[in-house]
Amino acid sequence: MTMQIADSVSLSAPDAKARARARAHAAAAQDNLRTEPRAVRITIIALAIIFLSVFVVLPLVVVFAQAFSKGILAYLSALAEPEALAAIKLTLIVAAISVGLNLVFGLVAAWAIAKFDFPGKTFLVTLIDLPFSVSPVISGLVFVLLFGAQGYFGSWLRDHDIQILFAVPGIALATTFVTFPFVARALIPLMQEQGTQEEEAAVSLGASGLQTFFRVTLPNIKWGVLYGVLLCNARAMGEFGAVSVVSGHIRGETNTMPLLVEILYNEYQFVAAFAIASLLAMLALITLIAKTVLERHLDEGHDASDH
Amino acid sequence: MTIEVKNLVKKFGSFAALDGVDLKVDNGELLALLGPSGSGKTTLLRIIAGLDWPDSGEVTFNGEDALAQGARERHVGFVFQHYALFRHMTVFENVAFGLRVQPRAVRKDEAAIRARVKELLDLVQLDWLADRYPSQLSGGQRQRIALARALAIEPRILLLDEPFGALDAKVRKELRRWLRSLHHEINVTSIFVTHDQEEALEVANRVVVMDKGRIEQIGSPDDVYESPASAFVHGFIGESIELPIQVEAGVIRLGDRPLRLAADGLAPGASKLFVRRHDMLVGPPGSGAFEGAVQHVRNFGPVQRAEVALSGGETVEIDAPRDKELRAGDTIGLEPRRYRIFAG
Numbered sequence: 001m002t003m004q005i006a007d008s009v010s011l012s013a014p015d016a017k018a019r020a021r022a023r024a025h026a027a028a029a030q031d032n033l034r035t036e037p038r039a040v041r042i043t044i045i046a047l048a049i050i051f052l053s054v055f056v057v058l059p060l061v062v063v064f065a066q067a068f069s070k071g072i073l074a075y076l077s078a079l080a081e082p083e084a085l086a087a088i089k090l091t092l093i094v095a096a097i098s099v100g101l102n103l104v105f106g107l108v109a110a111w112a113i114a115k116f117d118f119p120g121k122t123f124l125v126t127l128i129d130l131p132f133s134v135s136p137v138i139s140g141l142v143f144v145l146l147f148g149a150q151g152y153f154g155s156w157l158r159d160h161d162i163q164i165l166f167a168v169p170g171i172a173l174a175t176t177f178v179t180f181p182f183v184a185r186a187l188i189p190l191m192q193e194q195g196t197q198e199e200e201a202a203v204s205l206g207a208s209g210l211q212t213f214f215r216v217t218l219p220n221i222k223w224g225v226l227y228g229v230l231l232c233n234a235r236a237m238g239e240f241g242a243v244s245v246v247s248g249h250i251r252g253e254t255n256t257m258p259l260l261v262e263i264l265y266n267e268y269q270f271v272a273a274f275a276i277a278s279l280l281a282m283l284a285l286i287t288l289i290a291k292t293v294l295e296r297h298l299d300e301g302h303d304a305s306d307h
Numbered sequence: 308m309t310i311e312v313k314n315l316v317k318k319f320g321s322f323a324a325l326d327g328v329d330l331k332v333d334n335g336e337l338l339a340l341l342g343p344s345g346s347g348k349t350t351l352l353r354i355i356a357g358l359d360w361p362d363s364g365e366v367t368f369n370g371e372d373a374l375a376q377g378a379r380e381r382h383v384g385f386v387f388q389h390y391a392l393f394r395h396m397t398v399f400e401n402v403a404f405g406l407r408v409q410p411r412a413v414r415k416d417e418a419a420i421r422a423r424v425k426e427l428l429d430l431v432q433l434d435w436l437a438d439r440y441p442s443q444l445s446g447g448q449r450q451r452i453a454l455a456r457a458l459a460i461e462p463r464i465l466l467l468d469e470p471f472g473a474l475d476a477k478v479r480k481e482l483r484r485w486l487r488s489l490h491h492e493i494n495v496t497s498i499f500v501t502h503d504q505e506e507a508l509e510v511a512n513r514v515v516v517m518d519k520g521r522i523e524q525i526g527s528p529d530d531v532y533e534s535p536a537s538a539f540v541h542g543f544i545g546e547s548i549e550l551p552i553q554v555e556a557g558v559i560r561l562g563d564r565p566l567r568l569a570a571d572g573l574a575p576g577a578s579k580l581f582v583r584r585h586d587m588l589v590g591p592p593g594s595g596a597f598e599g600a601v602q603h604v605r606n607f608g609p610v611q612r613a614e615v616a617l618s619g620g621e622t623v624e625i626d627a628p629r630d631k632e633l634r635a636g637d638t639i640g641l642e643p644r645r646y647r648i649f650a651g
Contacts, residue, residue, distance in 0.1 A: 197391035200358050203378045204385040205405035205460055215408070219395040 066274035078272040086252045087260040095236040098176035106183025114191030140245025166248030174242040186228030223297040234287040308463045315364035324350040326520035339511035340500045347520040348500045384462030388469040390453040392441035399437040405460035427455040447478040467499035538649035541581040548623045550580045564619035567596045582643040587625040595642030
């Protein structure tokens with residue numbers, strides 16, 4: 001107390017003024033840091049909203065508006081066309097195959113990368129991202145080069161009467177390739193964060209490898225798995241480029257939904273095109289909602305692991 | 308169960324985590340592996356558990372080759388430093404895990420499993436937490452659940468990695484005492500790893516001091532404290548004063564100052580002299596082997612700790628009884644009641 005009094009008494013007048021000025025200055029600077037002027041704030045927020053409206057909301061609305069432009073009956077009958085039904089069915093089959101395969105591959109790859117050290121690990125991680133960095137058209141072309149009539153395995157496949165290109169296997173392969181990173185990418189950081197201690201504990205308590213996986217590892221990563229599967233599925237159903245190259249566009253046979261949308265659109269069948277497109281748009285919306293829910297669960301998982 | 312480790316070597320790249328370790332653990336012992344981080348103590352524990360594999364050497368349990376078995380077959384209870392409780396299972400299911408994963412032929416029925424888990428939760432005095440999840444427990448509770456889980460499989464050996472490392476000081480002290488009495492009760496051969504000398508000396512019946520992948524000393528807590536076998540052990544255990552000295556022609560020198568200490572049987576050359584802080588007795592100037600000026604004095608529980616600048620050029624901290632009058636600026640004589648000299 002006495003110290004404080006002595007301090008303020010010994011302060012000379014100009015000194016005190018300078019200090020007050022400095023304080024005011026600092027406060028003003030801090031104010032600027034914390035809050036932009038009102039006008040700037042409003043402009044920035046408005047810009048963001050306008051951008052989102054024009055580039056995201058508007059197209060979505062247009063898709064549904066076009067789909068229903070001739071009434072709900074026209075919409076439903078467009079979806080009931082055999083060609084449309086075949087495309088929906090093919091899309092579901094292809095998605096089921098590629099999601100199933102990528103679930104297994106993704107789990108194995110993430111497990112190997114997160115839980116073990118081995119030479120070439122960094123290279124493998126890079127390789128997993130390859131489908132993301134390569135144009136889907138090239139991904140499709142690779143399969144044409146491999147399995148096409150002039151491709152490396154072309155003559156062998158023809159001799160054994162196996163149809164890969166322009167058929168379900170080719171479409172499934174191309175889709176699987178393009179969507180490979182999703183499950184692995186969702187799981188690698190999660191599994192790396194969780195480490196191997198719980199697995200070690202399980203083994204030391206007498207659990208076999210399978211018991212450890214199903215009782216300890218899988219429950220710990222289940223939300224991550226669902227998250228990866230969800231994104232993988234959305235991309236698998238929506239994939240255009242790679243599938244377009246390998247499909248051959250055989251109507252009613254090898255057209256997936258995105259391919260059919262393009263064909264119908266080019267034939268000026270707008271209602272039919274947008275009706276199929278609306279299904280894909282709905283898939284996107286459902287994916288978005290499910291993703292938000294899953295992310296909440298994933299966050300909880302992270303919190304719980306914060307011992 | 309006796310454990311025998313022979314000439315164990317484990318390298319991580321060029322770093323030797325274990326550099327030829329031999330150790331014998333008797334049945335029913337409570338043994339501490341004590342050393343600084345990087346001394347190889349955790350690696351040794353993990354190899355005994357089967358969670359790591361040595362590059363060479365032997366591990367036997369009761370004379371049987373343990374390295375021929377995986378962690379799953381060894382029947383070793385392991386308590387992890389951060390507990391590694393299964394976060395998606397309740398406390399009850401955590402403890403029951405080892406019983407539930409047994410092969411069907413030997414698995415207990417549900418009622419027997421429940422009874423056994425109840426018994427274990429009673430043993431660790433946490434039966435009221437059975438329905439909680441690990442994230443809802445305190446550190447000390449998690450630790451005890453991890454122990455109950457390890458004990459559920461009736462392990463032949465119990466291994467604990469820094470069992471109290473992540474706990475605050477008070478809980479740590481309680482758990483130490485509790486672990487010792489628990490060991491007394493279940494009497495299973497146990498090894499725990501610690502970097503805390505107090506913990507090792509208080510809990511274990513035998514202490515293994517490790518440094519740089521080698522065992523420096525094995526002995527009772529009294530042995531390692533009272534008769535350290537090496538400079539490292541003396542410096543690591545207990546509060547020690549370490550002085551660089553020269554032995555020449557039967558005289559010990561600190562810097563340029565000859566010390567009034569017997570140099571019988573010492574090899575000439577540079578050596579290190581170790582004295583416990585409380586073994587430095589304070590006397591009038593000129594009375595002891597050393598002389599120095601008191602720099603400051605702090606009261607410190609039952610003792611006062613004085614920083615003394617020795618003539619010969621080293622500053623040391625000593626502990627003296629509170630009733631001894633010491634003031635900054637005093638010149639005092641210091642006589643080591645007990646000391647040891649290690650070459651090097």
